[in-house]
Amino acid sequence: MNRCYIKDLNNYYNKEVRVKAFVDNIRDLQYVQFVILRDSSGKVQVTIEKNEENKDLVEIVSNLTLESTVDVVGTLMENEKVKLNGMEILPSKIVVTTKSLPELPIDIKDKNKSLRETRLDYRFLDLRRDDNNLFFKCQTIVLHAMREYWVSKGFIEINSPKICAGVAESGAEVFKLDYFGEEASLAQSPQFYKQMAMAAGFDKVFEIAPAFRAEKSHTSYHATEIFMVDAEISWIDSVDDVMDMQEDWIKYVLNKLRDTYGKEIKETFNVEISNTDVKFPRITFDEAKRILKENFNYVSEKEDDFERKEEELLCKYVKEKYNSDFVFITKFPKSSRAFYHNIDENGYSNSYDLLYKGVEITTGAQREHRPDVLERQAIEKGIDPESIRFYIDFFKYGCPPHGGFGFGLARLMMKIFEFDNIREVTYLYRGPNRLTP
Template identity: 35%
Template sequence: MNRILMIKLEENIGKQVMIQGWLHKVKNLGKIAFLYVRDRSGIVQCVVNTKEIDIKGMRVESVIQITGEVTSSGSKTEKIEVQVISMQVLNKVNHELPMEVNKENIEASLDVMIHNRVLSFRNKKVASIFKVQECISKSFAEFLRKEGFKEIFTPKIVKEGTEGGTELFEVKYFNEKAYLAQSPQFYKQMMVSSGFERVFEIGHVYRAESHDTKRHINEFISLDLEMGFIKDEYELMELEEKLIEYMINNIKEECMNEVELLQVNLPIIGEEIPKMKLSEAIEILKTQYKKINLEKDIDPEGEKLISEYVKEKYKSDFVFLTHYPQEKRPMYTMPADNGETKSFDLIFRGLEITTGGQRIHNYEILKEKMIEKGLNPENFEGYLSAFKYGMPPHGGLAIGLERITASFLGIENVREATMFTRDKNRLVP
């Protein structure tokens, strides 16, 4: 007999079926017992005659197979149940569970949850986070394909970091010293120049930042795009607004159960995502919020306050901050007037979730900017040479997948939205 998923049982009332899954919970009433069995699609209540089938010593989370008949249930909460004919244990749990996963919320510290990652995923709320995450990454690819973007896969072992030598993990590459890529920045720009014009990558990036905060991890998934033949950075912001809208609509269509379970207020774009120069934002913070010590950048608290201001005034959870000063941006950023740049951040409810902008496409200017930033152009030969042979005007942006998932879902610590965390203290599991 073939296995049937829990979600299909209702169509099979009166029939004999075979189900497989994890023993979620046991209620032993003496002569009969209720076994709750869970698979990837749901949970079903199974009724066992304990005289015929021995359930002594069965621990929850054991993997079992049940053959039985689907019947309508008398109970108010369950539509159907399975009358067990036979049961087989496929893999028995012989060890004490380090935490209970069959409650609504796991009652364990985040650290214990992360350490026992496989178990914590079995909790419905935890799994829901990653259902939404998959919807976000899938929507990213889907939307961009419709817009003519091609998916690329670029190397993560690199000779030079995008920003020079800081915050890089070192790799022993045969007899050479190499690093793990901080971002696919150089390669996505090169792929614009390769004639692909519009490219995206969903891939791992690495930051050897040694500070340990709730919003940083050392290995994460970056949703990257780069686009040729743009007029300016506003074209990128327009694209991103449509992308974010597409993501939110897909979450509404595919993940409403998860959103309800997690009690999430979905992001609101409003009429459109407001755009504000960084200098204006700083002015508002100074005059209306009495923030001092802000010069050419705003701190996390400033980002929160500006988000509140924008929410109040424009009814949007998002705001594009634009025109970051040159000294705060990498060498490849397209300069604008007055020491500013054609770059932007997207702030969502007080947290930066995107950095983007137009890039320099002229070989000579790029080389100059490298030198200005104290970098040696000779070390960037593979990248620079792409600018010698016809690089179109272009720009792009990057979104951290774990961070956008966490912030859309109102999760404070990005580790909760990370499948397997890599931070200063965690290399296992």
């Protein structure tokens, strides 16, 4: 007999079914035993009356431990008295496929959750939590929707190398390694290679892949291994084309998530998916600084970028004025931007940050596609052009005007679900003090 997922059981009332699952709960009473089974799709009650006919089953259940795995065959019955979906399985066979140790190192039913680091030590148990199960199902929908949108628009998916020569394009700390006697590093972004795709005539590309940052940061927003989501498009007239595409794409992703799991997200996390009917406001950097001063009397020591507090205040302002969780901040001073950003005649970069619920989740820009200007801007940033000669050469044989964006998947998921720590939204977190499991 084939296994049936618990979510599909309601198609088999009064029929024999087979369920393979974890033991979620056990109640052993005087005349009856109740076992709650849990698989990745849901939960179901198994009911065993204590009688002579069921003595072997009663013995098995009497020795069961929580989180053991079982293979159960029985008749599915409708029973409105059962609070769990109004159904129960009356078993004819129970096989314990693995028996769990009786004492679990963490309490996976603890609504307040155990200490985070302990849960990370036993992540394989922590991930059995109902909320974690739902979260990663939601992330799957998000990733699928991202790809679905881009593929429908004619984008090509690329897989850029993660072992690289030369310096990091943003000056970030990198993990160095010995590559057959040559110095190499793990990629901290696919920036150079997605731009190479523009020079190759690919027109529109995206990549969803790991990236590595050797930063000894212990904040709630940083990790040493992340999944980056990147896109690049050719033949743009301005950076507005990039923002238009990203806004349309994000709205598509959020709508798909709402349609698929909106009800469950509300019930489990008490979170509403952001409103997608409102156009994302666009505010220049200088205007944003004025808003902070005039509305919040807040003046930062950072003159060419934002502090985290400023991002929070700007999002509060935009939420109240426009009812939007998102806002594009444009026209950053070139001093705070990468050398490959296109600069306008007033010395501002044709770039933007996308803020979402109080934090920057994306940096995007029109790129500088003229090799002579690109080389000059690299020198201005203190980068030896020879160290990135392979990159500058991409643009010597014709390259369309282009732009794109990139961001960390985990940061987006944190803000969608209003979690306060990247460790909660990462399958297996990597940080300065975390290399296992």
